Amino acid sequence: MIATESLSKRFPRVTALDRLTVGITPGVTGLVGANGAGKSTLIKILLGLEPATEGNATVLGMDVRTHGGAIRERVGYMPEHDCLPPDVSATEFVVHMARMSGLPPTAARERTADTLRHVGLYEERYRPMGGYSTGMKQRVKLAQALVHDPRLVLLDEPTNGLDPVGRDDMLALIRRVHTDFGISVLVTSHLLGELERTCDHVVVIDGGKLLRASSTADFTQTTAVLAVEVTDTDLHPDGTAALRTALDRAGLAVHTPEAGHAAPGTGHLLYVDADDESVYDAVRDAAAELGVGLVRMEQRRHQISEVFTSDDEGARAARPHQDHQQGQQGQQQGQQERSGADVA
Numbered sequence: 001m002i003a004t005e006s007l008s009k010r011f012p013r014v015t016a017l018d019r020l021t022v023g024i025t026p027g028v029t030g031l032v033g034a035n036g037a038g039k040s041t042l043i044k045i046l047l048g049l050e051p052a053t054e055g056n057a058t059v060l061g062m063d064v065r066t067h068g069g070a071i072r073e074r075v076g077y078m079p080e081h082d083c084l085p086p087d088v089s090a091t092e093f094v095v096h097m098a099r100m101s102g103l104p105p106t107a108a109r110e111r112t113a114d115t116l117r118h119v120g121l122y123e124e125r126y127r128p129m130g131g132y133s134t135g136m137k138q139r140v141k142l143a144q145a146l147v148h149d150p151r152l153v154l155l156d157e158p159t160n161g162l163d164p165v166g167r168d169d170m171l172a173l174i175r176r177v178h179t180d181f182g183i184s185v186l187v188t189s190h191l192l193g194e195l196e197r198t199c200d201h202v203v204v205i206d207g208g209k210l211l212r213a214s215s216t217a218d219f220t221q222t223t224a225v226l227a228v229e230v231t232d233t234d235l236h237p238d239g240t241a242a243l244r245t246a247l248d249r250a251g252l253a254v255h256t257p258e259a260g261h262a263a264p265g266t267g268h269l270l271y272v273d274a275d276d277e278s279v280y281d282a283v284r285d286a287a288a289e290l291g292v293g294l295v296r297m298e299q300r301r302h303q304i305s306e307v308f309t310s311d312d313e314g315a316r317a318a319r320p321h322q323d324h325q326q327g328q329q330g331q332q333q334g335q336q337e338r339s340g341a342d343v344a
């Protein structure tokens, strides 16, 4: 879908992209990086809207330097910032954008009606957009990117400004763009956690450089570590400590979530190395012997955020941006793990 080779963009004081080489295949791909990492700059170059300083890029096999117009015919673009004229309705605007993309008048009106319905805008579509909520505006921006039935859409921070429910709705919508219509998606975000659930592939950039590109499954692969949580009892007021002692005695390798990286709500977790299945039985037996309740015993998954806590240079540079994200991610992780506990 997209290939860049040693792509750089230098502004007088800033290098926004620094010899970026990356390939993006069909599906939903997340482009993640902190503010200023170079995401919007990359999108503008891919659309042929800004020239690169050096290097090459192709979109759907077309050179961005020479085929900007043809690329924009086949690719949809949802810009990051509010760009909707306040005094026209969503219908008028999206029909206009469909016409701009080359659709004849009747097809433009039909496609507009279908697309606005698909993104969840109904009666409101006849009202001026100045009165819309942020969520409605984001939906219109998505609709105008989809209206000409592109093969690929580039979505720049589509969840910006949305509350958690609005975020989830938008992410589900983005997923459906691919599953229902077969349109490939490149979606940017500075929030790692949300891409984990939405994307097939994730590309992480920092300071304009590629930090990592791989499938989401590789980022979040299961490890041979069990996350274990037990209840406290009258006999063992700190059930976690008691289990830890028992497991140590049984010769198992036990550790607690790393200080500083523990998600909220994981204070009672123990991680137990589980190289073979007998470890499950050993944990169960130890809990039974102590008389503590086994709340949870599950294989731990890597989080995408761990790409930022590895030891390479780029990762360290990215860390200052991450405190806020870690908090949100942590909450999500906490929620996921709590639901895991419910199942257990």
Ligand SMILES: Nc1ncnc2c1ncn2[C@@H]1O[C@H](COP(=O)(O)OP(=O)(O)OP(=O)(O)O)[C@@H](O)[C@H]1O
Residues within 6 Å of the ligand: 011, 012, 014, 015, 016, 033, 034, 035, 036, 037, 038, 039, 040, 041, 042, 080, 157
């Ligand atoms: N026209 C420009 N002139 C000068 N510097 C620019 C220009 N456009 C972008 N930059 C700089 O290039 C860097 C990358 O910006 P870019 O907008 O691509 O980042 P981003 O990852 O999209 O972040 P954000 O989500 O905040 O937009 C930033 O340091 C930005 O200040």
